[in-house]
Amino acid sequence: MELAVKPVTDEAFRAYGKVITGYETGDLLEKMGSTPLPDDVTYVPSVKELEELAVTKEFEKKLYGQMPIQVGFCNGHNRKLNAVEYHRDSEINIAVTDLILILGKQQDITPEFTYDSSLMEAFLVPAGTVIEVFATTLHYAPCHVEDSGFRCVVILPKGTNQELEPLGEMVYEEDRLLFAKNKWLIGHEEGGLPEEAYIGITGENLAV
Template identity: 90%
Template sequence: MGLAVKPVTDEAFRAYGKVITGYETGELLKKMGSTPLPDDVIYVPSVKELEELEVTKEFAKRVYGQMPIQVGFCNGHNKKLNAVEYHRDSEVNIAVTDLILILGKQQDITTEFTYDSGLMEAFLVPAGTVIEVYATTLHYAPCHVEDGGFRCVVILPKGTNMELESLGEAVYKEDQLLFATNKWLIGHEEGGLPEVAYIGITGENLSV
């Protein structure tokens, strides 16, 4: 049986993030219509065409407090959790299509850096909705609602999700989770992740 899905307006979402209103995203959504939509999932961290739009400059100025940002996308077809990730800062998502996010809390990661997927909740984010996903929120690729797949704008501080320099031996066990710049990841053994990924999700590989 699939995971129960709540609307992003549900009170439960307040523990994971918030809905952002007041921004005119029409041009951004229109440009996203020409981005790839594969049978699996594609993530592109930074797209110059999206970053040059006036609305994304407003996000940098206001939502990110005048920090440099990158604007990319995550598109495709997906129904599974597969992994969870977190950053040291918030991520802004803009749903181009209806999509579902499966979310958890960093505070529930054990001292051994395992995580029980049974603690997660799923939320429907309607097309056109802008949300902030807090730094302490565990998340991964969205899930599609319709067979046509999903498209999602992903905004993060500049330099996130790029290739790591070699760390050498771990100083603290969390170092083993560092999968890309500013990206800590815990995978599920059924998630189909690269061999270098840290596998620590216990419980079911959730689906919606």
């Protein structure tokens, strides 16, 4: 099934996040122009050159309430959902190119930790737009609009998406979803994910 795509300014987006204005991101967008753009998708959690920029310090001081952050990127070519993830904190995305996000609500995960992909909505985020993606929002890699691919800045609390330490004995069922530090993931069986990923998305592997 191919999803209808709404603008990020649509009222429906308010359930998932908000558009942030007022920050001068020109230097950040310029630096992103030299980042890799593969045929698939690449994600780098932390890039020193991006984290040293003045606007990054402003994000840390204000948007993250003076908590330490990391600034990285997610770039490439993608048309499908493949998985959903969530964090315990909001994520800031900056669209360097036009891109599409497929989003859902953590509240719709069942008590058995499955999730129905038919509940998701897709939103177009125009180049240069800064958005907050709420902690309760299910998301994954962006989708490209143009065949030339997408570039997206990803800002998260420091340490997020880094390799996990051994978990030991599982205490709560949700522990099965913990895929990286501060990253809970539910995959689709057609998503091409690593063997250790928790597969729990029911319904189609959505495309845009």
